[in-house]
Amino acid sequence: MAPDRSELLKDLTADEAQRILAFGSRLTVPSGASLFQLGDPAERLFLIERGRIRLTLPMQVRGREEDVVVEERTSGQTVGWSALIPPHKFTLAATAPLETEVIALPREELRKHFAANPTVGYKITLNLAVVIGHRLQLFQAMWLREMQRTVEKHSA
Amino acid sequence: MEMLLTVLCMSMLGLAVTAIAFGAATRPKKSSSQVQPELRPVKAVGPGRFFADKVVPPDSPGSYVPTEVLLAQIENHVRLEQAAAQSFLESPTHAQLHTKTTSVFVN
Numbered sequence: 191m192a193p194d195r196s197e198l199l200k201d202l203t204a205d206e207a208q209r210i211l212a213f214g215s216r217l218t219v220p221s222g223a224s225l226f227q228l229g230d231p232a233e234r235l236f237l238i239e240r241g242r243i244r245l246t247l248p249m250q251v252r253g254r255e256e257d258v259v260v261e262e263r264t265s266g267q268t269v270g271w272s273a274l275i276p277p278h279k280f281t282l283a284a285t286a287p288l289e290t291e292v293i294a295l296p297r298e299e300l301r302k303h304f305a306a307n308p309t310v311g312y313k314i315t316l317n318l319a320v321v322i323g324h325r326l327q328l329f330q331a332m333w334l335r336e337m338q339r340t341v342e343k344h345s346a
Numbered sequence: 347m348e349m350l351l352t353v354l355c356m357s358m359l360g361l362a363v364t365a366i367a368f369g370a371a372t373r374p375k376k377s378s379s380q381v382q383p384e385l386r387p388v389k390a391v392g393p394g395r396f397f398a399d400k401v402v403p404p405d406s407p408g409s410y411v412p413t414e415v416l417l418a419q420i421e422n423h424v425r426l427e428q429a430a431a432q433s434f435l436e437s438p439t440h441a442q443l444h445t446k447t448t449s450v451f452v453n
Binding site: 249251252254256258259260261324327328329331332334335336338339 | 413416417420421424427428430431432434435443444452
């Protein structure tokens, strides 16, 4: 995967990106299969090479627990950043709605590599901060929209 | 004299007819049967509903749709809300934050 095609590898040189990707293993997730479940230990970070990943949260719908899609990630994007953020547990579930190929990067190898190559660690951490920050801002705005409606409903 | 008697007889006859007619008109009607007709039981009257103690709200619109459709509506709502939130992030204004979507959950 070329660095410019991946949100995680952005601003890395081709050589730096190649060394990161060398830690990874390519996985094919069949259509409808799960990549990880909510609460699972987050040992690996995933770069989507091809296909799509649906991130879901459980919701009670008519007394039954249903997985509701909260975000979809496509080629070039990253899922499973809980692998780099304590307490290293997935806070969402991930499934593939169609056959999807991902590159799984093990946390421990990445940590060691970042310790030995702080510049690479800094660039990747910055890219990860963009991914996390974007989700935070998005959900913050969504939460405020819901709150506004709740307030309007209860003060009408 | 004969004429006087005729007039008198006719008057007596008229008076008798009038008395009979008056009696018939003013006599109270008697039921042909002395038995009291059976009364139908009256339906129990429910509590007054004009000022109902508890107003039962109508079911939400989503409660009649199949679960699969409801889930699709939830997914669509999330997508629309994310798109609206994304628009706000690109152009953060008060108006952008509270734009209304076409989601069935907010209309």
